[in-house]
Amino acid sequence: MQYRSFGRTGWNASEIGFGTWGIGGDAWGNTDDSDGLKALHTAIDEGVNFIDTADVYGDGHSEQLVAQVRKARSEPLFIATKAGRRLNPHTATGYNNVQNLTGFVERSLRNLEVEALDLLQLHCPPSEVYDMPEVFGILDGLVQQGKLRHYGVSVERVDEAMKAIQYPNVKSVQIIFNIFRLKPAEAFFAAAKQQDVAIIVRVPLASGLLTGKFTIDSKFAANDHRNYNRHGESFDQGETFSGVDYETGLQAVEELRTLVPEGMTLAQFALRWILMFPEVSTIIPGAKNPQQATDNDATSNLPPLSEETMRRIQTLYDTRIRAQVHQRW
Known part of the structure; x- marks a missing residue:
């Protein structure tokens, strides 16, 4: 496993982390806690030290699973969680409270069984929150009370990310970035680097579309x-298949298959593409079982993609995907 600087926190985070939405049990079909726990342990065995969760994943169940694993391990782990989506209604004014x-x-402190949260992220709040300095x-x-070590934000849109990093104590931004969502690399990555803000990439496989395992007849x-x-x-459409029409995504995947080097799966190819961007601090793919975790983690040691491959991916995005997503997020 390779490691990257995590903004101004002083952390060296595994460039492949672990996203726990999938094992929370409320948005990805049926789950098995035993498999989820084994997947987490496998990832840590392979060098993963960054785990992302949220208080609404399984209504806290995901945080509780992470706590079980953390207590059983001696390795230092960085655990990021999120807050805000428990608001009902989910309004900007609810954050200013x-x-x-x-x-x-x-x-979350109780669920994770810790005295302080390593990293708390506002969980995709309404856009108005980024114009409310009192929330920050x-x-x-x-932080001053010792309940948080650091805080950041999870965003839906690039303009939200750009506003967030203007707050001096925002240490990280979590954002959707993958072969079907290239916009963050245009200006936000450079701005985050200038501010030394960590970038956490979520939905790296476009909700599984970029694994190449789905067909037009797949059922969920x-x-x-x-x-x-x-x-x-x-919730936001961009969280599901990155906002790309399912059939369009399947067609693009068939074109991507021709670019995958020997020795890589399509999923690993998609993750390795993200790692080509040095501004990215960590990627948080999910894994429901140990084999998925191992496949994800192996990406860290795969060779870089060629300039020609990167160019062809950009062309595919421009011709097949851009019109559907670029101006929306």
């Missing part, structure tokens, strides 16, 4: 967001 944010943080003042207060369970959120019915 000390009691709300403090309550969410204290619940509340987070500063939670009723409790899988790839079934019920294709048009943003439950």
Whole structure:
């Protein structure tokens, strides 16, 4: 496993981390806790030291699973969680409330069984929050109280990321970035580097589209967001298949297959493409079982992609994908 500097935190994070939305049990079909725990242990065995979770993944179940694993391990781990999506209604004014944010943080402290959260991220709040400095003042207060070590944001859109990094104590931005979502690399990456803000890449495989395992006839369970959120019915559409129309994505995947070097799976190819961007601090693919974790982790030691391959991916994006997603996020 290779490691990268995580912004101004002083951490060296594994460039392949572990995203735990999939093992939380509420948005990716049926899950098995035993397999999820084994996947986490396998990832740590292979050098992963960055784990991302959230208080709403399985209503806290994901955080509790992470706590089990952390207690069983001696390796230092960086655990990032998120807060805000428990608000009902999910409004900007809900974030500007000390009691709300403090309550969410204290619940995560209990779930994770720690005295301080390594990294708390606002969980894709409404865009108005980024124009509310008092919200970030509340987070500063939670740092001063010793409940947080660092804080950052998880965003839907590039313009939100650009606003967030203007707050001096925002240490990280989590954003969707993959072969189907290239916009963050245009200006945001350079701005984050200038501010020394860590970049966490989520949805790196476009909800599994970039694994190449799906066909037009693939079926998804009723409790899988790839079934019920294709048009943003439950949360931002960009979280499901990166906002790309499913059939369009399948067609693009067939073209991508021709670019994959020998010795790589399509999923590893998609992850290795992200690692070609040095501004990225860590990628957080999910894994429901140990084999998926191992396949993800192996990407860290694969050779870089050629300039020609990178150019052809850009061309594919420009011709097949850009019109659907670029101006939306």
